Amino acid sequence: MRRQKEYMDIYTDYLISCQGQATATGLSNILEELSHDQVTRFLNSEEFNSKKLWQEVKKVLREVESEDGVLIFDDTIQEKKWTKENEIISWHYDHKVGKAVKGVNILNCLYYNNGISIPVGFEVIKKDVYYCDIKTKEEKRKSSKTKNELMREMFKQAIRNHIKFKYVLMDSWFASKDNFEYITKKKKYFISAIKSNRLFATSLENKLQGKFERVDKIDKADAIPILGYIKGYEKPILLYRQIFKNKDGSKGIIHLVCSDTTLDKNQITTIYQKRWKVEEYHKSLKHNVNLGKSPTKIVKTQLNHIFLSILSFFKLETLKIKYALNHFALKAKLLIKANMMAFQELQRLKGA
Numbered sequence: 001m002r003r004q005k006e007y008m009d010i011y012t013d014y015l016i017s018c019q020g021q022a023t024a025t026g027l028s029n030i031l032e033e034l035s036h037d038q039v040t041r042f043l044n045s046e047e048f049n050s051k052k053l054w055q056e057v058k059k060v061l062r063e064v065e066s067e068d069g070v071l072i073f074d075d076t077i078q079e080k081k082w083t084k085e086n087e088i089i090s091w092h093y094d095h096k097v098g099k100a101v102k103g104v105n106i107l108n109c110l111y112y113n114n115g116i117s118i119p120v121g122f123e124v125i126k127k128d129v130y131y132c133d134i135k136t137k138e139e140k141r142k143s144s145k146t147k148n149e150l151m152r153e154m155f156k157q158a159i160r161n162h163i164k165f166k167y168v169l170m171d172s173w174f175a176s177k178d179n180f181e182y183i184t185k186k187k188k189y190f191i192s193a194i195k196s197n198r199l200f201a202t203s204l205e206n207k208l209q210g211k212f213e214r215v216d217k218i219d220k221a222d223a224i225p226i227l228g229y230i231k232g233y234e235k236p237i238l239l240y241r242q243i244f245k246n247k248d249g250s251k252g253i254i255h256l257v258c259s260d261t262t263l264d265k266n267q268i269t270t271i272y273q274k275r276w277k278v279e280e281y282h283k284s285l286k287h288n289v290n291l292g293k294s295p296t297k298i299v300k301t302q303l304n305h306i307f308l309s310i311l312s313f314f315k316l317e318t319l320k321i322k323y324a325l326n327h328f329a330l331k332a333k334l335l336i337k338a339n340m341m342a343f344q345e346l347q348r349l350k351g352a
Contacts, residue, residue, distance in 0.1 A: 007042040008056075010034070012312040015289045017334055022290045022305070040301075047300055048307035050109075050121040050154070054161060057314055061111060061118050061163065069113035069165040070274050071158055073151050073174055075125070076282040078292040079103040086299055090127040090141050103292075106306065107147055109154045111163060112277045117317055119281065119310050120163060121154040124303055148174060152182050159186050167191055167260070169275040177232045180259065184235065189260040191272045196255055199231035200239055215239060215255045225265055230257055237261065240268050281313065284327045289313050 002010075014027045024039035080089050080103045092105040109121035127141035151174055158165070168183050170192040183190045199212035206212070207229040218226055218239060225238035238258040246252050258268050285291040289312035294305040316327045323330070 002038075004042070004045070007039075008308065008311065011039070011042070011308050012289075012315050015309055015312040016316060016331070017338075018290055018293075019335065019338070021293050021295060023295060043296065043301040043304050044298065048304050050123070050157065053122065053307065053310060054120060054157075056311055057118050057120060058161075060314075060318060061120065064113055064116050064118070065111070065164040066113055067164050067166055069111055069163070070167045070169050070271065071120075071155070071163070071165050072110045072112060072169045072275050072278040073107070073154070074110075074171060074275070074278040074282070075105055075107045075147060075173075076285070077101060077103050077105050078286060080292065083295075084297060087126045087128045087141070088124050088299055088302060092125070104302070104306065107150050107154070108278065108281065108310075109151075109158065110278045110281050111158075111165065112274050113165075116321065117277050117281055119314060120161070121157060122307075122310055123150045123154065124306060125150075148176055148179060152179060155182065155186075167271055169272060171275070175257070180233050180235075184259055189258070191256060191258045191260075191268060193272075194230070194255050194257050196253075198255070200226075200228055201231070202226055202228040204229070204236075215241070216253075221255075223265075225258070225263070225268060227261060235259065238263065238268065240265055242269055242272075284316065285309055285313055288316060288327045288331050 010031065011027065014030070015022055018026065020026070024036045024043070027039050028034050028036045077092050077094050079101050083089050085102065088104055089102065091100045091102055093099070094101045105125040107123045107125060108119060111118045111120045125143055125147065127143050129142050129144050130139055131142060132138070133140050155168065166189060168188055168190045170179070170190065172193045172195050175192045175194045175198075180190060194215060196214065196216035198215050200215045200218055201207035201212050202218065212231050215221070218241070220226065221239050222241040222243050225240040227236055227238055229236060230239070238261055240256045240258065242254045242256060244252045244254075256268060256272055263271075289309045291306065291309040294302065296302050296305055313327075316330060319330055320326060325333070
């Protein structure tokens with residue numbers, strides 16, 4: 001009888017090699033000794049979570065971690081247009097498209113150091129509370145915990161797990177006073193994007209006098225980091241306005257705040273650039289390990305499919321280290337091999 005570890009290994013291999021929908025039937029068709037019911041029972045056996053993920057990635061992380069590592073927090077939405085709504089498949093505002101979309105919202109904690117990305121925590125946003133919208137009189141859902149609360153819990157767990165890192169990288173969604181205080185209390189630094197309308201005082205005197213300006217109006221912040229105070233947060237921090245060119249040639253602007261006041265502008269931008277690794281992580285989850293291609297209808301199996309997709313990413317990352325190929329190149333290699341085998345089988349059928 002197969003153990004849980006064997007099922008996890010088989011299912012994650014399937015997610016990496018599968019080119020279409022990931023189904024129990026599809027897996028049992030590949031491995032004839034594995035029945036549809038066995039796969040279904042495995043997916044419905046227990047709910048996998050961040051604790052289980054940590055158990056799986058801990059050994060490799062200990063081999064690559066260092067004090068130069070960073071923790072990156074960000075969320076992603078996997079659209080599920082045609083799946084029945086429940087506490088995890090719901091409507092979430094997607095700032096990338098500027099509207100609410102139906103799908104799964106996952107908050108991730110990614111560790112990055114020396115070219116290696118390791119997921120060390122995740123939380124699927126559960127809209128588990130019903131309420132009545134006063135304006136529309138419609139019944140709606142909301143989460144019992146905010147993303148910022150969940151982010152702090154994940155950060156706390158990283159500290160408990162004794163993960164070596166120096167900086168926490170975040171986008172403007174997580175740029176709150178509570179998060180800043182929580183991070184610095186644990187003797188870690190943050191570098192975070194903030195919205196352009198946040199208020200900033202360029203000196204302690206200005207702060208005490210209530211003289212705050214919008215960060216997009218602070219003079220010379222694009223030339224050098226400005227030491228000052230963001231409204232609502234007591235400690236001095238650096239403000240730096242990074243200006244860059246987008247791929248289409250347009251100008252992009254991002255306002256960054258940094259609690260490590262010893263850094264210069266090049267150090268701030270170099271460290272914060274590592275936040276892009278979480279975007280690569282989300283892209284690989286969606287395109288290389290079939291995050292959104294499970295037709296399961298039960299919440300527990302949906303959650304376990306998400307966990308196993310994250311574990312599949314980790315497996316691809318270990319293969320990336322071994323073969324010096326990125327995730328997309330590894331997937332292309334598998335696809336070429338699959339096409340070769342399909343072509344050979346077609347020739348055999350034609351000659352039969």
